[in-house]
Amino acid sequence: MSQTQQSEKPRFRVAVCGGGITGLLLTIALSKYEDIEVQVYEAAESFKEIGAGVTIWGRAWSILSRLGLAHDLRQAEDIPSDGQNDPTLSFDLRKSDQPEEGFLWKALRLPYTCLYVHRAHFLDVLVKHLPEGVTNLRKRLITYSNQDSGSIELQFSDGTKATCDLLVGCDGIRSAVRKQMFEDEAVRQLQPELVKYVDPVFSGSFTYRAVFSMEVLKGREGEPHPSLNAPTIYCGKGKSVITYPIAGGSLCNFGALVTDVSAAGKEYGGPWVTESSAQELLDCYAGWEPKVQDLLKLIPPEKPVTKWVINQVHPLPFSVIDNVALVGDAAHAMTPYQGAGAAQGIEDAYVLAGLLGHPLTTLATLHLALKAYEHVRLPMGKHVLQQSKRQGWMVQQLSEYGDDFEVIGTAVDKAYDWVRGPDPHSELERALRWCYPNENATAQL
Numbered sequence: 001m002s003q004t005q006q007s008e009k010p011r012f013r014v015a016v017c018g019g020g021i022t023g024l025l026l027t028i029a030l031s032k033y034e035d036i037e038v039q040v041y042e043a044a045e046s047f048k049e050i051g052a053g054v055t056i057w058g059r060a061w062s063i064l065s066r067l068g069l070a071h072d073l074r075q076a077e078d079i080p081s082d083g084q085n086d087p088t089l090s091f092d093l094r095k096s097d098q099p100e101e102g103f104l105w106k107a108l109r110l111p112y113t114c115l116y117v118h119r120a121h122f123l124d125v126l127v128k129h130l131p132e133g134v135t136n137l138r139k140r141l142i143t144y145s146n147q148d149s150g151s152i153e154l155q156f157s158d159g160t161k162a163t164c165d166l167l168v169g170c171d172g173i174r175s176a177v178r179k180q181m182f183e184d185e186a187v188r189q190l191q192p193e194l195v196k197y198v199d200p201v202f203s204g205s206f207t208y209r210a211v212f213s214m215e216v217l218k219g220r221e222g223e224p225h226p227s228l229n230a231p232t233i234y235c236g237k238g239k240s241v242i243t244y245p246i247a248g249g250s251l252c253n254f255g256a257l258v259t260d261v262s263a264a265g266k267e268y269g270g271p272w273v274t275e276s277s278a279q280e281l282l283d284c285y286a287g288w289e290p291k292v293q294d295l296l297k298l299i300p301p302e303k304p305v306t307k308w309v310i311n312q313v314h315p316l317p318f319s320v321i322d323n324v325a326l327v328g329d330a331a332h333a334m335t336p337y338q339g340a341g342a343a344q345g346i347e348d349a350y351v352l353a354g355l356l357g358h359p360l361t362t363l364a365t366l367h368l369a370l371k372a373y374e375h376v377r378l379p380m381g382k383h384v385l386q387q388s389k390r391q392g393w394m395v396q397q398l399s400e401y402g403d404d405f406e407v408i409g410t411a412v413d414k415a416y417d418w419v420r421g422p423d424p425h426s427e428l429e430r431a432l433r434w435c436y437p438n439e440n441a442t443a444q445l
């Protein structure tokens, strides 16, 4: 606990369950308010991120700047700190599922700032900015219970307990908080169908992920590989391969996605992450254009390749009950086709922290602030979840537009419309107005 937290009785106590990108960002944002006590409980023995690249949209950068994190992240990623020449959304979409040379069917260019960063670098920056005394590792939440006093008791797998006034579930796609919330509400509201929101469902897609050195691509003979020139999506029926640079352009983030429409929406019984092989990948994309074969050959045959099942959360009917809230993937885990999941978690965390931190929010009005968070953020999270999946299916020619690339091209542009909607700070102000309509409340973050 920080000195200020120790010295005075806090306005209220917040327990953040889960120390991924969303949970850490929320903890940092809340710790800006000296009179709010915050503790983060993480199941793992250290904070860690799996995978390589993550997209940070301009919307999320504006939050990182306000919270004083942007400078360090830019430095870690070797991105110029003035932001003047930040790249905007740019992807070359190629038709690639034929043995002969493919062709560019869409140069996706939209004026939305969009930077790719290395997950480990991002996490390091977040951990560096955590205040002292807020971190609790090896604390896996099992259940929570409302006490007569109004506080919430948390029970962890190691037998220990903790107490808070507000529990925020930032515990990802398999959220224990979401599980209990929807199981309890199914009973309380006499609506057994609510249990369908407990478990994630298979999106229909899985992905092979890898990272190469860009030097390997540069060192190849012949004309420059398209992945060197621009972030690229190699598209085919039911499959796609995506590449984009991370770590200041020194590394290439590679993802190969495969979709089985008939399996989408069902529960996935097997393990989510399995070991595959370079050979499986080569077999999967056999008959695709030479540029894709070039990429696949960069994966050393002796090295294991990880294959991920992509699950998602059913769009939720609510994300807040009493003084318990769901944030980030716990509320809207989505497919990665728009690279938007982490950034949506960041926006959730920012709006929630701004509402909680406002001086009008006290233990007595906490429920109002939480409802305002839900009112503003739940529809947005759901919308992006749906657009991300739709876009994936469009570029893999699985939508109602089939392989009509002209129509798909226009629809893909439109699927990103949410990026230019009101920025997160305006959304926070909207949430405050909704929460305190007569108070002319303005954001204090």
Ligand SMILES: Cc1cc2nc3c(=O)[nH]c(=O)nc-3n(C[C@H](O)[C@H](O)[C@H](O)COP(=O)(O)OP(=O)(O)OC[C@H]3O[C@@H](n4cnc5c(N)ncnc54)[C@H](O)[C@@H]3O)c2cc1C
Pocket (backbone or CB within 6 Å): 017, 018, 019, 020, 021, 022, 023, 041, 042, 043, 044, 048, 051, 053, 054, 055, 056, 139, 140, 141, 142, 170, 171, 172, 173, 174, 175, 176, 207, 209, 308, 310, 327, 328, 329, 330, 333, 334, 335, 336, 338, 339, 340, 341, 342, 343, 344, 345
């Ligand atoms: C293949 C792939 C590619 C992606 N690419 C992008 C991209 O380019 N851009 C983007 O924005 N998003 C992307 N995403 C989505 C992004 O990774 C997630 O949206 C984001 O990491 C979610 O962060 P989170 O903190 O909400 O959840 P998580 O990262 O899942 O963190 C949850 C944390 O909670 C902990 N936890 C779990 N259960 C408990 C418990 N019971 N008690 C305590 N702690 C617990 C976990 O250990 C973990 O640390 C991608 C996702 C996938 C699968």
